[in-house]
Amino acid sequence: MTDTSATLDPQSKPRLAPGCRLNNDGKEPRTLLMPERALRLQGPSLEIIERCDGQHTVEQIISELQEIYSKAAPEKVAQDILGYLKLLHDQRALDFQ
Amino acid sequence: MPSISNPLALIAELTHRCPLHCVYCSNPQELQSRATELSTADWSRVFREAADLGVLQADLTGGEPLARPDTVELVRAARTAGLYVNLITSGLPLDEARLDALIDAGLDHFQLSFQGSTAEIAEEISGSKTHAQKLRVLDWLKSRRVAVTLNFVIHRRNIAQIGQMLAIAEASSASRVEFANVQYYGWALVNRAALLPTRNQLDDSLVILKQAQERLLGKIRVEYVVPDYYARYPKACMGGWGRKLLLVTPNGEALPCHAARVIPGLPFENVKGCSLRDIWETSDAFQKFRGQDWMQEPCRSCDRRGMDFGGCRCQALLLTGDAAATDPVCTLSPRRAKVDAIVAGVNEGMLSVNSEKTNWIYRLNA
Ligand code: SF4
Ligand code: SF4
Numbered sequence: 471m472t473d474t475s476a477t478l479d480p481q482s483k484p485r486l487a488p489g490c491r492l493n494n495d496g497k498e499p500r501t502l503l504m505p506e507r508a509l510r511l512q513g514p515s516l517e518i519i520e521r522c523d524g525q526h527t528v529e530q531i532i533s534e535l536q537e538i539y540s541k542a543a544p545e546k547v548a549q550d551i552l553g554y555l556k557l558l559h560d561q562r563a564l565d566f567q
Numbered sequence: 568m569p570s571i572s573n574p575l576a577l578i579a580e581l582t583h584r585c586p587l588h589c590v591y592c593s594n595p596q597e598l599q600s601r602a603t604e605l606s607t608a609d610w611s612r613v614f615r616e617a618a619d620l621g622v623l624q625a626d627l628t629g630g631e632p633l634a635r636p637d638t639v640e641l642v643r644a645a646r647t648a649g650l651y652v653n654l655i656t657s658g659l660p661l662d663e664a665r666l667d668a669l670i671d672a673g674l675d676h677f678q679l680s681f682q683g684s685t686a687e688i689a690e691e692i693s694g695s696k697t698h699a700q701k702l703r704v705l706d707w708l709k710s711r712r713v714a715v716t717l718n719f720v721i722h723r724r725n726i727a728q729i730g731q732m733l734a735i736a737e738a739s740s741a742s743r744v745e746f747a748n749v750q751y752y753g754w755a756l757v758n759r760a761a762l763l764p765t766r767n768q769l770d771d772s773l774v775i776l777k778q779a780q781e782r783l784l785g786k787i788r789v790e791y792v793v794p795d796y797y798a799r800y801p802k803a804c805m806g807g808w809g810r811k812l813l814l815v816t817p818n819g820e821a822l823p824c825h826a827a828r829v830i831p832g833l834p835f836e837n838v839k840g841c842s843l844r845d846i847w848e849t850s851d852a853f854q855k856f857r858g859q860d861w862m863q864e865p866c867r868s869c870d871r872r873g874m875d876f877g878g879c880r881c882q883a884l885l886l887t888g889d890a891a892a893t894d895p896v897c898t899l900s901p902r903r904a905k906v907d908a909i910v911a912g913v914n915e916g917m918l919s920v921n922s923e924k925t926n927w928i929y930r931l932n933a
Contacts, residue, residue: 487714487742488712488713488714488715488742489675489676489713489714489715489742490714491651491675493623493649493651494649497649501623503623503624503651503675504714505653505675505676505714505716505742505743505788506716506743506790508575508623508624508651559785560784560785561788562742562743562785562786562787562788
């Protein structure tokens, strides 16, 4: 695990931390379950979390979402994703490898 | 009729049996015996009914949930029902094989409760020698993939140890540490005079905790609950009566909160004779203090009533004799003087808080 308290390394691969997971078998609404918390996911937040699998790098997640949300300004998409990943990191929902 | 939301968490008190005797245990003084406990099949049905009702998380607790022989099966049943599974345990009886079995069965989150940072305090508070086992469990957890929280219950005798408790958490694989000040129900109420911290102790501890929150951001979530006797307003007990949580006792009674049984005349349904949905949506006990119609002044016209729901009904009963009164820890309550007197009693003439010999009343076993 690398320390991301300053900035996220674009080459690092986020992965859900132990005890953090999506609710069972695609049951709606999709929810990120974690210790003493549950986050409802929809749209971009779900697309980000689905890519936090330890395979995608931060950079890849950004470019894939920029394609999905091609109407939005690419820098804005990148900023939002970095902000969201940082937030989940601070809540201890993500590890970065 | 107040609108009814889904419960989000089910607190499953699997048993009242426990090898510890903590002086603040939230279990009732009349403990339910092993012979009356729900079966594996009963609990499995309760978990399925809870998931159908919209519950997301199951808190398997007790007593000591590991005192049952079927804890692994119950974890599997809750997980299979679609719930996120928390186990709240003192860490015994447990060995590495059983820990692996719990995790394989789908345990998401292991919450290990501590009575202090040292074996001496832990032994004094729990009336048992169990601290070394907890440290062993922490070691086992390091190489396993499960979320870990350390739960420290805080009171006058151990509040000065918070720095050392944080050190234990930092040396472990915990992603979360919780410092919960004792709430005064059950066994804690009878030991209150010895448990309630002083104002100075509380202020010192808050400085340490706020620093730790900043320092450990992104490493460990540091969460704490201050004693409500020192607060201006009460906490939203259980997130509001019948709004977010329900608790099932070892023998199957469904309660809106841990202490609800102290309220006289409140009938509780049993999950053996009634579906969880019926209990949640229509039973008298859950309807009784739902919404705002039951409130008295000053809550009835207070702006905060949608935030704290008038505080804790059990505390209102225990301190004022009226379960529908404003929680007397609220500074707007006409009965706040009662709480002030208790707080004053602790803060005056309490020069040597840690050298006195305490006559604890220990929790019995079920
Ligand atoms: S005696 Fe201690 S460990 Fe056992 S149930 Fe009560 S508080 Fe928990
Ligand atoms: S008066 Fe009632 S609603 Fe207002 S803050 Fe106090 S307890 Fe809460």
